[in-house]
Amino acid sequence: xxxxxxxxxxxxxxxxxxxxxKQTAKDFTSDQEVRWCPGCGDYAVLAAVRSxxxxxxxxxxxxxxxxxxxxxxxxxxxxxxxxxxxxxGRAPAxxxxxxxxxxxxxxxxxxxxxxxxxxxxxxLIHALRxxxxxxxxxxxxRIYGLTKGQYSPTSEVGKVTKSTPMGxxxxxxxxxxxxxxxxxxxxxxxxxxxxxxxxxxxxAAAAHRGSALVEIFQDCPIFNDGSFDLxxxxxxxxxxxxxxxxxxxxxxxxxDDRYAVVRDGFALKVARAAEVDAADIVVHDxxxxxxxxxxxxxxxxxxxxxxxxxxxxxxxxTYDDAARAQLQQAKDKAPNADLQTLLNGRDTWxxxx
Amino acid sequence: xxxxDAAVTSVPEVVTKDRVVIRFAGDSGxxxxxxxxxxxxxxxxxxNDLSTLPNFPAEIRAPAGTLPGVSSFxxxxxxxxxxxxxxxxxxxxxxxxxxxxxNIADLPHGGVLIVNxxxxxxxxxxxxxxxxxxxxxxxxxxxxxxxxxxxxxxxGALEETGLxxxxxxxxxxxxxxxxxxxxYHRPHESTERFLREKFARKPDIAEANILAFRAGHAYGETTxxxxxxxxxxxxxxxxxxxxxxxxxxxxxxGIVAAGRVTGLPVFLGAYPITPASDILHELSxxxxxxxxxxxxxxxxAGVGAALGASFGGVLGVTATSGPGIALKAxxxxxxxxxxxxxxxxxxxxxxxxTGLPTKTEQADLLQAMFGRNGxxxxxxxxxxxxxxxxxxxxxxxxxxxxxRTPVMVLSDGALxxxxxxxxxxxADTLQPIDPGFATEPNAPDGSGEFWPYLRDPETLxxxxxxxxTPGLEHRIGGLEKADGRGSISYDPDNHDRMMRLRQAKIDxxxxxxxxxxxxxxxxxxxxxxWGSTYGxxxxxxxxxxxxxxxxxxxxxxxxxxxxANLGQVLRSYKTVLVPExxxxxxxxxxxARYLVDAKSYTKVSGLPFKAEELQDVFLDYLTGTHPNTxxxxxxxxxxxxxx
Ligand code: SF4
Numbered sequence: 001x002x003x004x005x006x007x008x009x010x011x012x013x014x015x016x017x018x019x020x021x022k023q024t025a026k027d028f029t030s031d032q033e034v035r036w037c038p039g040c041g042d043y044a045v046l047a048a049v050r051s052x053x054x055x056x057x058x059x060x061x062x063x064x065x066x067x068x069x070x071x072x073x074x075x076x077x078x079x080x081x082x083x084x085x086x087x088x089g090r091a092p093a094x095x096x097x098x099x100x101x102x103x104x105x106x107x108x109x110x111x112x113x114x115x116x117x118x119x120x121x122x123x124l125i126h127a128l129r130x131x132x133x134x135x136x137x138x139x140x141x142r143i144y145g146l147t148k149g150q151y152s153p154t155s156e157v158g159k160v161t162k163s164t165p166m167g168x169x170x171x172x173x174x175x176x177x178x179x180x181x182x183x184x185x186x187x188x189x190x191x192x193x194x195x196x197x198x199x200x201x202x203x204a205a206a207a208h209r210g211s212a213l214v215e216i217f218q219d220c221p222i223f224n225d226g227s228f229d230l231x232x233x234x235x236x237x238x239x240x241x242x243x244x245x246x247x248x249x250x251x252x253x254x255x256d257d258r259y260a261v262v263r264d265g266f267a268l269k270v271a272r273a274a275e276v277d278a279a280d281i282v283v284h285d286x287x288x289x290x291x292x293x294x295x296x297x298x299x300x301x302x303x304x305x306x307x308x309x310x311x312x313x314x315x316x317x318t319y320d321d322a323a324r325a326q327l328q329q330a331k332d333k334a335p336n337a338d339l340q341t342l343l344n345g346r347d348t349w350x351x352x353x
Numbered sequence: 354x355x356x357x358d359a360a361v362t363s364v365p366e367v368v369t370k371d372r373v374v375i376r377f378a379g380d381s382g383x384x385x386x387x388x389x390x391x392x393x394x395x396x397x398x399x400x401n402d403l404s405t406l407p408n409f410p411a412e413i414r415a416p417a418g419t420l421p422g423v424s425s426f427x428x429x430x431x432x433x434x435x436x437x438x439x440x441x442x443x444x445x446x447x448x449x450x451x452x453x454x455x456n457i458a459d460l461p462h463g464g465v466l467i468v469n470x471x472x473x474x475x476x477x478x479x480x481x482x483x484x485x486x487x488x489x490x491x492x493x494x495x496x497x498x499x500x501x502x503x504x505x506x507x508x509g510a511l512e513e514t515g516l517x518x519x520x521x522x523x524x525x526x527x528x529x530x531x532x533x534x535x536x537y538h539r540p541h542e543s544t545e546r547f548l549r550e551k552f553a554r555k556p557d558i559a560e561a562n563i564l565a566f567r568a569g570h571a572y573g574e575t576t577x578x579x580x581x582x583x584x585x586x587x588x589x590x591x592x593x594x595x596x597x598x599x600x601x602x603x604x605x606x607g608i609v610a611a612g613r614v615t616g617l618p619v620f621l622g623a624y625p626i627t628p629a630s631d632i633l634h635e636l637s638x639x640x641x642x643x644x645x646x647x648x649x650x651x652x653x654a655g656v657g658a659a660l661g662a663s664f665g666g667v668l669g670v671t672a673t674s675g676p677g678i679a680l681k682a683x684x685x686x687x688x689x690x691x692x693x694x695x696x697x698x699x700x701x702x703x704x705x706x707t708g709l710p711t712k713t714e715q716a717d718l719l720q721a722m723f724g725r726n727g728x729x730x731x732x733x734x735x736x737x738x739x740x741x742x743x744x745x746x747x748x749x750x751x752x753x754x755x756x757r758t759p760v761m762v763l764s765d766g767a768l769x770x771x772x773x774x775x776x777x778x779x780a781d782t783l784q785p786i787d788p789g790f791a792t793e794p795n796a797p798d799g800s801g802e803f804w805p806y807l808r809d810p811e812t813l814x815x816x817x818x819x820x821x822t823p824g825l826e827h828r829i830g831g832l833e834k835a836d837g838r839g840s841i842s843y844d845p846d847n848h849d850r851m852m853r854l855r856q857a858k859i860d861x862x863x864x865x866x867x868x869x870x871x872x873x874x875x876x877x878x879x880x881x882x883w884g885s886t887y888g889x890x891x892x893x894x895x896x897x898x899x900x901x902x903x904x905x906x907x908x909x910x911x912x913x914x915x916x917a918n919l920g921q922v923l924r925s926y927k928t929v930l931v932p933e934x935x936x937x938x939x940x941x942x943x944x945a946r947y948l949v950d951a952k953s954y955t956k957v958s959g960l961p962f963k964a965e966e967l968q969d970v971f972l973d974y975l976t977g978t979h980p981n982t983x984x985x986x987x988x989x990x991x992x993x994x995x996x
Contacts, residue, residue: 017821030828032840061823066661069831077828077841082820084664085830087687090657093649097658098820100645101620101667105820123657126650323645330640337641339613340780343606345596347398347543348777353592 012133012209015103016058023054030080041192041218042072042139048198049137050079056206058106065108066095068115071146072139072218075110089120092127095134100320106206109136113154114144117173121153124213125182130319131210135202138175138213139192141220142227149223156301161223176296176311179213180289186212187292187311191231192219197243197308204310210318217306230303242270244295244309246286249278261298268294270305286313366581367538372431373585374439375533377526378456379448379469381415381424384526389426391530391547395539397597397774400587401430404888406438406961407770411627411710418477423455432586436888436895438771440963444536446529448472448503451481457493466496467532469525471504499578503528503569510568511561520558524565531569536582541566591776598775600739600768601628604698605635607746608670609642611696614747615754615786619644620662621670622655627710628769629674629700652680656697660684663693664829666790666819668750672698674766675708678717679724685759686725689855691829692806692815694753694760694788696746701765701884703959712959713766715884716935721761722913722942728852730859732756733912735763737887740775742768745910751786756862757814763912765934767885767961791816794824797837803827806839813858864911866918871905872898878974879905879926881951883912883939886932886962893967902975909939920947928974930954932967 028050036042053063063081067073069088076083086094091109099107109127116124116138127134143161144150150163154175158167179187186208188201198216205212217228230236242252242261250261251273258273260281268282268291285291292312299306331337375392379385386407396403406427415422429439444465447453449472460466473486487493488500503525510528511521527548534541545563552559573579598606612619621644623633637646645662649655652673659669673681678699688695701717703709717724721733732752736745742764749760795816796802803825806815818825827839835842836850869879870891882890887908894906907922909915923929923943929951931940937953944951954970956962 032828059821059823061826062821064664064820076830079828080826082826083828083830084661084691085828085832086657087683087831090653090684093654093657094661094664096654097620097622097647097661097663097669098665099661100647100658101618101662102665102820105665122650123654126654323647327640327643327645331643334641337639338780339610339642342609342639342642343596343777343780344594345598347394348594348596349398349400350594351400351587351590351592 010209012135012205012207012212013056013058013106014209016062016106017104018057019059023060025050025054027060028053028080030078032077034078035074036071037222039219039221040071041141041220042075044192044195045137045139045198045216045218046075046078048195049202052199052202053079053081055203056106062104063106063108064098065110066091066098067110068112068120069146070112070115070144071220072110072112073115089115089118090123091115092120092123092134092136096127096130096132096319099132099134100323103320103324107134109134111136111138113138113140113142113152113175117153117175117178125178128179128182128184128211128213131183131185131316132319133210133321135205135212136214138215139218140175140215141218141224143220143224145220145223172301174296174299175213175215177293180293180296180312184213184312185210185316186313187215188212189215189217189308189311191217191228191308193232194308201310204313208313209321210316228303231306240303240306242298242305242307244284244307244311246284246310246313249281249283251281261295266294268298270298286310365579367584368581369584369586371433371585372429372435373444373537373583374427374429374442375444375446376425376427376442376456376459377446377529378423378425378452379526380417380451381410381412381422382417383424383448384523385424385426385448388526388530389428391544392533392539393428393772394543394547394597395534395541396428396430397595398543399540401432401585402434402588402590402774403428403430403597403772404435404438405429405772406767408960409711418449418451418472418480420451420455420481423451425452425456430585432588434588434590436892437961437964440965444533446533448526448529450477450483453487454481454483460496462495464496465499466493467499467501467529469503469529470500471502501532501572501578506568506572507565510564514557514561514564516557516561521561524562527562527565528569528572531566532573533569534566535570535573536579538582538584541570590774593776595774596777597772598740599770599772600736600742600764601631601700601770602635603740603775604672604742604746604762604764604769605632605639607743608632608636608696608750609639609644610743610780610783611747611750612643612668613780614783615668615750615788617666617668617754617788619670620659620667621646621672622649622658622662623647623672624649624652624655624677626652626674626677628702628766629672629677629698631769632672632698632700652677653684656681656684656695660688660691660693660695663688663695664691664820666788666817668694668696668754670696670698672700674700675702675704675710676706678720682720682725685731686727686729687831688759689725689729689731690831692757692855693817694750694757696750696753697759697761698746699761699763700769701763703766703957709959711766713885713961714934714957714959715763715765715886716938716957717763718883718912718935718938719941721763728856730856730913731758732760732859732862732914733763734760735884735910735912736768737884737908737910739768739771739773743775743778747783751784752862754786754788755814756812756858757817758859763884765885771885788817790822791818791825792822804838805829806834807837808854808858813854813861860914862914864914864916867907867909867916867922869905869907869922870894873903876903876905877927878903878930878971879907879923879928880930880932880971881907881909881923881939881943882932883909886934889962889964889967890932892964893962893971896964896968897971897975900972902972904971904975912939915946923947923949923951928952930971930974932962932970934962
């Protein structure tokens with residue numbers, strides 16, 4: 001029997017206490033010295049998050065960051081919010097318990113490709129499926145950094161690393177396709193260095209009620225240097241980066257040489273804008289699961305074409321709201337639930353003294 | 354007891370007994386657990402003391418009619434306080450040849466055997482290796498055999514209902530229940546009410562079961578096959594209000610009560626696993642008490658979510674069994690490092706690995722003590738009877754909250770599914786616990802900062818500051834933290850200090866002194882147990898005392914930290930014997946901790962000790978005839994169960 005809880009659709013932060021006080025990035029900065037390698041993409045993400053959080057207008061003490069293990073999982077230590085640096089892969093599970101028990105918190109998960117997609121893959125997909133009100137930042141640098149450079153579940157085939165001297169032989173995950181398969185209600189992607197694009201995706205994720213997966217392409221200059229350079233270098237990036245926006249036709253490329261995304265059977269392909277009928281250009285629809293999937297398949301590990309922005313953003317009852325609603329329903333039905341009555345049960349007998 | 358004369362009178366003789374053990378045995382599909390449960394309820398309402406032992410296969414439906422498919426339920430009831438489900442049945446109800454074959458060896462000479470003859474077909478007999486029908490040769494001559502065509506009689510009773518032959522026959526367990534209820538003068542209103550409620554959506558099935566139940570009763574009354582009926586007077590237990598309860602239900606109620614006494618919402622994160630699942634089922638019914646149940650994607654997520662809830666200021670609980678506790682080990686270690694309250698219920702079952710999912714064992718003690726990476730001490734409480742699971746859960750929760758620590762409760766399969774009359778506690782007398790959330794910055798240097806690892810000087814507990822509290826924003830995690838301030842610290846001295854502080858916190862937890870039962874005060878043999886062995890140990894001790902011997906017993910409920918007087922108690926007896934359903938785990942701890950030459954008696958058959966078996970072991974020690982021939986690897990003299 002399925003139950004339509006008929007919950008009103010609300011925003012991601014509607015139950016979190018707001019503040020009128022002006023907050024700054026400094027307020028969100030802890031006293032801990034940041035200890036990533038020089039040039040690590042994590043710095044850029046941290047800076048973006050520190051300046052983004054004050055814009056939410058929620059109380060700092062109601063913000064919680066939970067992480068797993070890996071370089072990026074040090075993130076919570078550097079933010080002056082509540083935080084837990086937990087164990088490898090388990091952050092989504094821990095955050096699920098927290099978010100379900102506390103509707104008044106804005107809960108964020110910081111994880112990496114090894115943490116979320118390898119050891120913690122199970123928790124990630126189930127958090128997305130349940131649609132718990134969590135925002136998951138997946139720092140994808142396609143390598144294991146903290147353990148010093150083994151290939152990861154997003155490394156390209158043939159990756160030569162310490163553990164794969166002859167090249168890795170296993171096929172990588174496509175995190176966006178995986179999240180779509182896991183029924184994620186919000187999926188976005190941004191580059192670590194793209195402050196504006198990243199902040200936009202983060203803002204939409206925060207406003208979304210339910211699980212949001214934000215994949216952040218993050219550079220690890222120590223063990224996987226330049227892995228996203230094709231998407232950064234001015235001479236290559238314009239032909240490769242496809243920033244999508246809901247309701248807008250998907251076109252990209254230099255002003256003088258525009259490209260468009262068009263249908264190709266069940267899939268999508270890239271064509272010269274000049275060579276296609278304007279009506280055939282796909283208009284981005286963040287509510288279409290199928291389109292989001294096709295878009296996720298445009299981007300292979302070779303980064304030929306990489307979609308950024310919000311792939312999917314749909315309204316779906318969240319696990320935590322539904323669980324709390326059931327609790328409330330039960331309490332309304334038995335407002336004076338009496339422990340003694342419970343302990344007694346139906347059949348008691350008395351032995352007289 | 355039975356005489357041929359009695360058989361010809363139409364009113365059966367009523368024999369009064371002090372205690373009776375009945376075993377219902379049949380195929381997994383025959384509803385023996387339900388039958389046993391109902392007889393237990395009737396018996397509890399009647400006011401007998403009782404103890405039960407359900408015993409069923411791990412398969413949901415093992416192939417019908419086979420030996421592995423046999424399911425049984427044993428019930429011991431008496432007019433005095435009893436401690437075990439009984440060793441051997443006085444009455445065996447066998448619903449098919451497999452049930453007969455699997456159980457007949459336990460029926461003592463002269464025991465009553467009630468057999469459902471309808472299942473004794475050639476095919477069913479061959480299936481379990483009977484070359485000849487045992488009902489037709491003299492192999493059962495030792496017993497008082499009552500052949501009853503239960504399926505046929507049930508079908509006959511239900512003829513009018515229009516149910517199919519198959520559906521009608523399915524009610525034969527209620528026929529058996531009716532017959533036994535008649536034999537033992539059990540009240541039957543509660544069973545009829547139960548059936549009406551259970552089958553509320555299928556009233557015709559409810560009526561059919563009730564008809565079958567009444568038919569069984571009437572069969573006993575009208576046929577002259579049974580020469581005697583039995584009466585067992587109500588037991589004189591301590592005054593109070595009683596109900597019947599299983600360990601898993603009591604544990605669940607304890608968790609609900611823990612929420613009440615701490616004033617905290619409860620969050621259970623759990624993954625289905627036998628035999629702990631019933632705790633998840635039970636708690637999911639009590640949302641009105643502020644209990645959230647989360648069925649996680651795996652065992653790790655179950656405990657992880659519970660820990661996340663605890664971080665949020667909720668009473669986080671997880672419950673598991675068998676391999677589940679191994680999967681949770683890393684997260685429990687994190688809880689030790691985070692120093693957050695967490696309740697971990699481990700309903701021990703047969704291991705290693707998947708082991709014996711539906712059978713009992715006590716082999717997780719050392720894992721509970723040491724089964725995490727690094728030094729990761731935590732308190733352990735072991736309830737000693739089904740009803741005691743309630744108190745263990747409440748105590749464990751109070752300890753977890755007071756000391757900001759994960760606490761493990763070690764139940765086991767025998768406690769979880771076994772039941773007993775339970776003196777219902779007065780909810781108003783449960784001691785409230787103040788979670789004492791931190792509300793103010795606490796830095797001793799007056800900086801106005803919050804130091805998450807600044808300890809309470811008395812309990813060594815750290816402050817519990819929950820998200821949403823302004824000014825107390827802080828970060829915790831699995832990396833070693835600086836004493837007091839709580840920032841990451843790799844300082845060698847700090848690590849050594851933190852390790853010792855965590856240990857000292859657990860060692861300093863107040864637990865009650867061990868109570869020794871030594872009626873004459875001069876026993877030389879002390880039997881020390883833990884967990885569910887309480888019943889058989891005390892029952893065994895009563896028996897040897899009845900034979901004129903002196904023996905002392907003590908049950909350790911707090912396994913970590915151990916009671917402060919334990920060393921002195923152990924040293925004051927000439928012989929210390931530790932019976933356990935493992936290969937000697939508590940004895941290893943006691944020998945190591947107290948340098949006493951404690952002896953071990955172990956059995957890991959998946960079934961509880963029998964009182965008779967322990968009586969013999971005690972007697973061997975008391976008379977100095979115990980063959981201490983072999984030694985375990987941990988140095989403890991070892992004696993196994995006699996075949
Ligand atoms: S190893 Fe790579 S990911 Fe880790 S901190 Fe250094 S640069 Fe960043």
